[in-house]
Amino acid sequence: MPFISAFHDSRQLRFREPFGAVPTGGSVTLRLHVWGPAADRADASLRTWNGEERFWKGSSRWVSGTRVFEFTVTVPDSPCVLWYNFRLKADGRLWYVGVRDAELRSGESELTRDIPHDFRITVYDRDFTTPEAFCGRTAYQIFPDRFARGEYPGLEAGIAHHRRMGRRVTEKEWSEEVDFMPRGGERFYSPQDYYFGNFQGIIDRIPYLASLGVRILYLNPIFESAYDHRYSISDYMRVDPLLGSEEDFVRMASALHGAGIKLMLDGVFSHTGDDSIYFDRRGNYGGGAYGDPSSPYREWYDFDKKYRHGFRCWWDFETLPEVEELTPSYMEFTASVLEKWIRLGADGWRLDVADELPDEYIKFLRRRLKAVSPDAVLIGEVWEDAALKRDGRGRRREYVNGEELDGVMDYPFRDAAVDFLLRRGDSALLKARLGAQLEGYPRCFMRAQLGMLGSHDTERILSVLSGCPVKGALPRPLQAHWRPTEENAALGRKLLKLASCLQFAMPFSPCIYYGDEAGLAGLADPFCRRPYPWGREDGEFMAHYRLLTRVRGGNAVFEYGSTAFASPHKDVFAVARTGRGEALTVINRGGAKRVSLSRDDFSEGEAAPLLSGRYRDEVTGDTFEAAGTLTLDMPEYGFALLILE
Numbered sequence: 355m356p357f358i359s360a361f362h363d364s365r366q367l368r369f370r371e372p373f374g375a376v377p378t379g380g381s382v383t384l385r386l387h388v389w390g391p392a393a394d395r396a397d398a399s400l401r402t403w404n405g406e407e408r409f410w411k412g413s414s415r416w417v418s419g420t421r422v423f424e425f426t427v428t429v430p431d432s433p434c435v436l437w438y439n440f441r442l443k444a445d446g447r448l449w450y451v452g453v454r455d456a457e458l459r460s461g462e463s464e465l466t467r468d469i470p471h472d473f474r475i476t477v478y479d480r481d482f483t484t485p486e487a488f489c490g491r492t493a494y495q496i497f498p499d500r501f502a503r504g505e506y507p508g509l510e511a512g513i514a515h516h517r518r519m520g521r522r523v524t525e526k527e528w529s530e531e532v533d534f535m536p537r538g539g540e541r542f543y544s545p546q547d548y549y550f551g552n553f554q555g556i557i558d559r560i561p562y563l564a565s566l567g568v569r570i571l572y573l574n575p576i577f578e579s580a581y582d583h584r585y586s587i588s589d590y591m592r593v594d595p596l597l598g599s600e601e602d603f604v605r606m607a608s609a610l611h612g613a614g615i616k617l618m619l620d621g622v623f624s625h626t627g628d629d630s631i632y633f634d635r636r637g638n639y640g641g642g643a644y645g646d647p648s649s650p651y652r653e654w655y656d657f658d659k660k661y662r663h664g665f666r667c668w669w670d671f672e673t674l675p676e677v678e679e680l681t682p683s684y685m686e687f688t689a690s691v692l693e694k695w696i697r698l699g700a701d702g703w704r705l706d707v708a709d710e711l712p713d714e715y716i717k718f719l720r721r722r723l724k725a726v727s728p729d730a731v732l733i734g735e736v737w738e739d740a741a742l743k744r745d746g747r748g749r750r751r752e753y754v755n756g757e758e759l760d761g762v763m764d765y766p767f768r769d770a771a772v773d774f775l776l777r778r779g780d781s782a783l784l785k786a787r788l789g790a791q792l793e794g795y796p797r798c799f800m801r802a803q804l805g806m807l808g809s810h811d812t813e814r815i816l817s818v819l820s821g822c823p824v825k826g827a828l829p830r831p832l833q834a835h836w837r838p839t840e841e842n843a844a845l846g847r848k849l850l851k852l853a854s855c856l857q858f859a860m861p862f863s864p865c866i867y868y869g870d871e872a873g874l875a876g877l878a879d880p881f882c883r884r885p886y887p888w889g890r891e892d893g894e895f896m897a898h899y900r901l902l903t904r905v906r907g908g909n910a911v912f913e914y915g916s917t918a919f920a921s922p923h924k925d926v927f928a929v930a931r932t933g934r935g936e937a938l939t940v941i942n943r944g945g946a947k948r949v950s951l952s953r954d955d956f957s958e959g960e961a962a963p964l965l966s967g968r969y970r971d972e973v974t975g976d977t978f979e980a981a982g983t984l985t986l987d988m989p990e991y992g993f994a995l996l997i998l999e
Contacts, residue, residue: 357389357390357391358388358389358390358391358393358442358445359388359389359390360388360389360440360442360449360451360465361387361451361462362384362385362386362387362440362462362463362473363958364460364461364473364793365461365789365790365792365959366957366958368385369384369386369387370382370383370384370385371383373793373959374476374792374793374794374797375475375476375478375741375754375793375796375799376429376475376477376478377429377477377478377479377480377482377796378429378430378431378432378433378477378478378479379428379429379430379431379480380428380429380480381427382426382427382429382475383424383426383427384398384412384424384425384440385423385424385425386398386412386422386423386425387420387421387422388420388421388422388442389419389420389421391444391445393421393442395442396411396412396414396441396442396443397409397411397412398412398425398427398438398439398440399438399439399441400427400436400437400438401436401437401438401472402430402434402436402437409441410427411425412424412425429475429477433477433478433752433755434477435475435476435477435741435742435750436474436475436477437459437472437474438473438474438475439451439452439470439472440452440463447467448467449467450465450467450468450470451463451464451470452464452466452472452473453472453473455790456471458786458790459471459472459790459794460786460794461789461790474741474742474794476741476754476794476795476796478754478756478796478799479755479757481756482755482756482757482798483798484731484760484761484799484802485702485731487569487570487616487701487731488570488616488701488702488760488761488802488863489801489802489863489913490801490861490862490863490912490913491569491570491616491863491913492566492567492568492570492858492864492903492906492907493568493570493571493572493863493865493866494563494566494568494570494571494572494865494868495572495574495809495810495866495867496556496571497551497574497810497883498551498552498556498573498584498597499548499550499551499582499584499596499597500551500868500885500886501551501555501556501868501885501886502551502552502556502559502886502888503528503550503551503555504552504555504556504558505554506550506552506554506598506602508595508598509550512594512596513525513596515595516580516595519580519629519636519638520636521546521580521629522537523546523548523596524546524547524548525548525550526547526549528885528888531834531884532547532880532881532883532884533545533546533547533880534830534831534833534834534880534881535830535831544581545582545880546582547582548582548596551597552596552598552602553593553597553598553602553603553605553606554598554602556571556610557605557609560610560613561613563615564614565900566866566900566903567904567906567907568615568866568903569614570615570616570618570863571610571617572618572733572804572865573617573620574810576594576597577589577590577592577593577594578592578593578594578595579594579627580673581627581673583810583883585622585674586625586627586628586630586673586674587622587626587627587630588626588629588631589630591691591694600698603698603699604698606699607698607699607700608699611699616701616731617699617700617701618700618701618702618703618704618731619695619702619703619704620703620704621688621691621692621703621704621705622706623677623705623706623715623719624668624676624677624710624711625668625674625675625676626654626674627674628644628673628674631651632651632654633655633675634646643655643657644675650683653678653684654677654678654683654684655675655677655678656676656678668710679711679715680712680714680715685718689718689719689723692723692726696726696727696730697726700730701727701730702723702731702732702760703719703723703731703733704735704763704804705719705734705735705759706735707735708734708735708753708759708762709734709735709736709737709738709751713751713758716734716759717757717758719732720732720757720758731760731761731802732759732760733759733761733762733763733802733803734753734761734762734763735763736751736753736759736762736765737763737765738765739766739791739794740753740754740759740762740795740799741753741794741795742794754794754795754796754799759799760798760799761799761801761802761804762803762804763804763806763809763865764791764803764804764805764862765806766787766791767791767806767860767862768806768807768808768812770783770784770788771807771853771857772818772819774927775849775852775853775943776818776821776849777943780921780924780925781921781922781923781924781925781926782921782924784921785920785921785958789959792861792917792919792960797861800861801862801863802862802863803862803863804862804865805857805862805864805865806857806864806865806867807853807854807867807870808867808870808882809867810867810879810882810883811882812825812878812882813825813876813878813882814867814870814874814876814881815850815867816846816847816850816870817836817838817875817876819845819846819849819853820838820842820843820846821838821839821842821845822838822877823836823877825878826878828877833877833881834881845991847894848991849943849991850870850895851898851991852942852943854870854898854902855902855941855993855995856927856939856941858903858912858939859912859929859931859937859939860917860929861917864902864906866899868886869884869886869887870895871895871896871899872886872887872890872891872892872895873887873892873895874886874887901973901995902995905972905997909935909937909997910934910935911931911932911934911936911937912931912937914933914934915932915933915934915935916931916932916933916959916960916961917929917930917931917959917960918932918956918958918959918960918961918963919956919958919959920956922949922950922951922955923947925942925943925944925947926941926943926944926947926949926988927940927941927943928940928941928951928956930959930962930963931963932961932963932964933961935997936963936964936997937995937998938963938969938984938994938995938996939993940986940988940993940994940996941992941993942989942990942991942992942993944990944991945990946987946988946989947987948985948986948987948988949985949987949988950983950984950986951983951984951985951986952965952984953965965980965981965983965984966980966982967998967999969984969996969997969998970996970997970999971994971995971996972996973993973994973995974994977999978996
């Protein structure tokens with residue numbers, strides 16, 4: 355059989371231009387390099403998600419002994435994902451060139467005689483933009499009950515309000531452990547232990563947030579609820595009286611704005627609380643759907659004997675009755691919720707479990723939100739690749755198209771970073787995973803993401819990197835008392851510094867989960883929701899995070915620059931940011947080594963760095979001269995933050 359070879363790489367500009375997602379009506383040029391016997395013909399096969407296929411015939415030319423087929427493709431006028439591969443005819447045989455990584459659908463190709471896996475191109479609305487104030491800025495996430503307690507004269511009245519409703523309010527000292535076991539008479543653990551963090555506590559700590567360079571504050575739910583997590587909402591139009599009053603909320607929003615900090619709230623619209631105005635299972639309000647068939651809220655819920663509790667619940671939690679989001683009265687109501695709190699000072703919303711909300715519903719909320727405030731942001735909780743996520747019927751979700759979300763919580767970044775640092779893959783795999791995301795998301799969507807290493811739904815990142823067991827592997831009593839070995843704890847500290855360096859090098863908004871910067875540890879919920887350790891902060895971590903936020907805040911390249919990745923060694927990963935300056939972040943997860951970086955190492959991505967001139971390491975103060983190549987001596991578990999002078 356005559357030798358034949360062909361190659362394409364979707365993340366290299368010489369094979370696909372422009373890089374990444376393409377606006378509707380735009381064009382993209384695909385190039386296929388072929389070696390061996392003369393190919394009689396090469397076609398590019400492109401199809402949409404629903405399988406509609408079109409073939410493009412390529413022109414060809416010879417470049418240094420390589421035959422280059424080139425295809426210029428005009429993408430559709432409607433947002434979609436295009437899938438493509440190449441077909442070669444050589445010596446009467448049919449060959450295919452498809453993507454090697456079937457999971458990522460991105461990167462290098464493979465030549466095969468079988469039908470291949472396709473590359474992808476995300477096509478998004480040409481008019482899609484995201485609010486600049488939420489793009490690439492440092493963010494901070496607060497679990498309101500656990501961040502800071504300020505003076506609040508209405509606290510006792512708030513406690514009395516909940517107790518009148520028959521709700522348990524367990525008062526905790528700030529240094530006490532969170533509740534994690536059922537109390538007397540309970541079958542299951544009930545999160546009703548309160549540390550009384552409140553709006554005034556946040557106001558009091560604004561200087562602290564500002565000292566970290568925080569520009570976006572994301573609050574977990576703040577509305578009245580029977581539980582401390584407040585995801586079982588009782589009244590969307592009222593803040594929980596344990597946090598403060600509506601006037602306190604307005605004061606907090608105003609104080610944050612005065613410090614240059616935007617405020618994002620948590621919208622929980624896939625379910626309500628059972629103890630709520632709307633469902634009222636416990637009869638606290640009157641007129642709710644549970645006991646009143648004529649209730650105006652009845653049509654929001656699905657009552658049927660086929661359900662274990664007689665109504666459809668979120669993940670079968672009976673305290674969380676699910677709603678029918680596309681019910682017109684519910685749509686109108688939730689839009690009014692968004693509008694009210696935006697008018698009172700919020701600057702945007704994060705949608706809880708966005709992957710369980712219908713596309714039509716998210717589009718509706720976006721239209722209503724942007725009508726009130728065009729600069730408001732809408733972020734979704736999506737744990738997977740937001741461009742390829744499917745619903746239960748196999749249909750592609752439309753998050754990135756430009757009509758729904760501005761961004762998502764970037765859990766895929768967290769997963770990729772953790773896998774690399776815990777040696778579940780090398781730097782080439784990390785480059786492939788982060789490169790696929792950079793390629794698959796519209797640039798404005800990528801920049802508006804919340805790039806996090808941990809959240810209220812995950813184990814604390816310090817514990818993860820110190821070797822904690824996976825969620826659910828231990829019962830709660832053992833989770834409460836789990837501690838890493840001395841060796842693993844020391845390693846975890848080093849790895850967290852590397853993880854945070856990587857986080858702050860990325861083009862998204864790096865989001866600190868409250869307390870991570872202070873060395874807070876803990877396993878899964880509720881241990882990841884312990885109070886902030888005021889007065890017991892880890893000074894080494896605090897200094898490290900202040901370094902990161904100072905470097906990022908002082909160099910516009912991190913907010914606006916292009917991004918490229920390099921993996922010069924299996925243990926070493928580098929992020930280059932170019933435009934409005936140049937920055938290189940290099941991390942080493944292993945032993946000391948000398949590393950050389952060249953422009954060719956950054957061939958995959960938006961733009962390679964110049965690697966020319968003098969670079970200053972913001973960690974050590976050392977300077978390095980580069981002329982197309984940069985050589986660094988990386989210490990064990992070391993990192994470098996290099997800025998072009």
